[in-house]
Amino acid sequence: MKVESFRRRFFELLPRYEWTGTLGHGGIGVVFKAFDRELEETVAIKVLSPNLERDENALLARFKREVALNRKIKHPNVARMYDYGIAGDYPFITMELIDGEDLWTLIGKRQRYPAAEAVPIVRQIARGTAAIHRLKILHRDLKSQNVIVDRQGAAVILDFGLARGSWEPGLTMASVLLGTPQYMSPEQALGEALDERADLYSIGIIAWEMLAGRTPFQGESPVATAMKHVNEPFPDIRELVPELEPDLFAVLTRVLARKREDRFASALELDDALALCSTGPAAPLSEGRILPEAEAFLREVEVAIDSIILPRESRSAQRAEAPRTVVVTRPRRRPPVVLVVDEDVRDLLKLATALCMTGCRTLEVTTAEEALETALSRQVDLVLMNARLSRLDGFDVARILKSTPRSAHIPVLLLASHPDRALHAFALQSGAADLLPKPVPQALLEERAWELLRRRGFTRPAEGGPAHREKTPPPRSAARQRERSKSRH
Secondary structure (H helix, E strand, O other), X not given: OOHHHHHHHHHHHOOOEEEEEEEEEOOOEEEEEEEEOOOOEEEEEEXXXXXXXXXXXXXXXXXXXXHHHHHOOOOOOEOOEEEEEEEOXXXXXXXXXXXXXXXXXXXXXXXXXXXXXXXXXXXXXXXXXXXXXXXXXXXXXXXXXXXXXXXXXXXXXOOOOOOEEOOOOOOOHHHHOOOOHHHOOHHHHOOOOOOHHHHHHHHHHHHHXXXXXXXXXXXXXXXXXXHHHHHOOOOOHHHHOOOOOHHHHHHHHHXXXXXXXXXXXXXXXXXXXXHOOOOOOOOOOOOOOOOHHHHHHHHHHHHHHHHOOOOHHHOXXXXXXXXXXXXXXXXXXXXXXXXEEOOOHHHHHHHHHHHHOOOOEEEEEOOHHHHHHHHHHOOOOEEEEEOOXXXXXXXXXXXXXXXXXXXXXXXXXXXXOOOOHHHHHHHHHOOOOEEEEOOOOHHHXXXXXXXXXXXXXXXXXXXXXXXXXXXXXXXXXXXXXXXXHHHHO
């Protein structure tokens, strides 16, 4: 059936929706862009072509389950679904409209993603998957075609048609192969009981595909492809991507381990491991918001970075010894040092006190300039920073820190009021480990800070330990020295 006649017939049967565009079509149906008159919102409608052999009741049951599962999940990296039904002979499901393209299409256009651009997208997929797993739901069909990337680089997971709740057992080979063999874990290919680590394997395949430009296995049939995951060793991706960083290779090797016991235990653990990789930021300074004086300040920073004399313990030799794998095996016996950055002194002290009560030492500064100079000249294990700063904001500070070899290993936690999907994506592109809401609940702050510190070898002391606040003397930047010089005259 031609798309145009298909469109006219469908929307005649469903007057609630007003067609505004056609997003794509294929052998199984069409995706339309439409205005929902009841929701007063533009949505995407996935419409399946008529099929005389299809059990419509079973299909509606699947759509109902898909929507029911999706409604339980509230996360910026998971697309929302709204409704389902049948209009005449056309089963349909409506969902949030994402202004972007599926990742499979983008990979086809670009061939390969640089690691600095691939990692933020994979991290977003992992974070959306973590939200799914938190409700004891498995996706079971994570693949690049089921991920939409919008124009801001935000990644959104689609299609819960094969999802199952509560780690549902009793899957057969026939039901398992409803998934996509190129992304299928060995245990899924064998029809074994699945847990969340099967989805992590699929995320690993997506990462492999983004970096290499293709999936690692392709057989003569779907079953042959699935069995390659069971029986064949992975091609060495370093032959295709020789510039791949060792720590990112270590993450790929672990998430794609044949035995699920050797993989990461959770999607959040995978996300944190990727956050600590030395791939650098993907995002440049955002266009249109850097003032001329800020550009001048950036030049000052570049000069200052080149002129800083680091303490002996922070020299490049120490960085060469830093572990490149995911988990730091050598425990650190000293308290971790957290650099806290906020222009509001009251908020600064609240954040520092909260961290000190968990056994951290804190360094406290109020400007982007002081944050950069302190991180580059002092021993810092974690940066906690308000994204809203003068001259340079926290995203730009994170980008500079992650672009500088002397500070690239330091994880950065950013804080922002009412962070949305685009802001989350930009934070990860800038190299931040996470973007937390401001004001941040103390339990969330402690959880995220110590998750990252544990991966750097620190052990959290008993609750209610002594505080270790350290007042940081303001760094004597070139700009401040000039201001003082002018005041004397």
